Amino acid sequence: MAQSPTKPSDSALVQGSPSCLPAALSGLIDNPQFSDVTFVVGKRRQVIHAHRCILASRCKVFHGMFLNQLKEKKSSEELQVPFVLADMNPDVFLAVLEFLYTNSVTLNSVITLEVLTSAVEYGLDDLRKLCVEFITKTLTVELACEALQAAVTYGQTDLRQKCLAYIERFTMEIIKTQSFRELSDLGLLSILQSNRLTIDEVPLIHAVREWAHVSSVVLDLPVPRIAVDVVKELRLFLLSLEELTKLENENLQDELIPESQIAQAWKFHALKKVSDLPAHQCHRRKGTLVREHHRYLEPYSK
Template identity: 35%
Template structure:
């Protein structure tokens, strides 16, 4: 008795043939007006509707007047074209420049397969320049697995990441997550410098005082990691820059050092300001801090 099995043909040939249909007006039965440029893009309702529930709903709502174009003014035409490419061929060409727009569009239109493909491309092509943009997108679009991958990459390559200065354009939420990471393989001095430079960049662009720009981010600084000499230097610098590091953080650190000097126990358990990171350069007083846990 013979058994049934499923065999697949050549995907490349199929994709190429489907793409020819995508670029042809022949047999097209829907017209999209896309983006601010009002670019005309043709398509086929049966294919697009089967692939995208949101567009299928738009087709149903406009069924009484199928000749009227569907206006999608909030989508980039090139990104929409990429999305259609994927719907027709299950393949898509992605670059670092287009990946974030495409990820957002895939999420907006409920195309989980396309979202997965874009996320795979991003993770496979992360570098110290691209990681900042990728983390920002992951946080903004709430893609948790991509966020964790980006944070792990940034943590492992923290020196190169900070040297690239790509973090200067990160949104606040993404930058906070990066600066809060225990696994950052870099010393706290470099983290303080990065927070200051990120804030200064934002202050220059917005005209907002540095202290306000970094008010939430600077709380992620592990202030007790610094020894007395560096703490004095950083406090003077902060005062000269408008107290961008809150005085209460320095009060916490000075009290910590005073208690050590007087041989008293220091209750720091659970306090982030007194927790070592992976890249913290060891100092004698670090034995009293919360250890880094891999």
């Protein structure tokens, strides 16, 4: 009696060249041929073509968008209505599509922060990681605060730490940038809480005052209200008597710093005691110039 052929007892995944599929799929990006969904992107209403099956399989947000559309629309004509993304940069959206189609992305300093924002909003964690890696490798004095602000806004702890380390290294240059003056109060707080800033307290206070005046104009709010939380991180105990006197005179113009906070610094100079002083306000930063009275701040001043 003839025996039936034996069935293979095991199997193996045999892979082809890993570059072939992404290369092929990249040709589908914004290609109207065989596309079944369109997006109208940006203020100039640029039309971008895509493929539902790819977007839905790679991104839960798109999967949900298309599923809802199927539930709400009944005719094939209604399904052809484009999605409007009026507030999105077309180049940013194309970068997101590039990642969805090929698992790679072409980044540059102009679009990367916006791509990071989109990655967070679309739940694309691998794209987020690629953006963070690119940003940290290409940080500049001009972009450091802008990147820090994005990290604070979107809760990106790893990017926040790397941006802060860069800001600590180049503090003097960074406080002169427009992006520093455009920080939110939370963004600025994350900088002022650092002990490793390479700057003395006097120019740092001047930079904070300039930030407060710019923010006051933009938000149409009084300077003291704008800076109510920020000024708590200024270390007035590090200032000499002469510097404190000058600060008090400057403060008469805008009331940036509460009188009670300045009074605490005067009290310290009078008593030369560190009791009841907030520990972090007595700590010298990395760039703090040494003054004679700092010996009374020990051990906080080191």
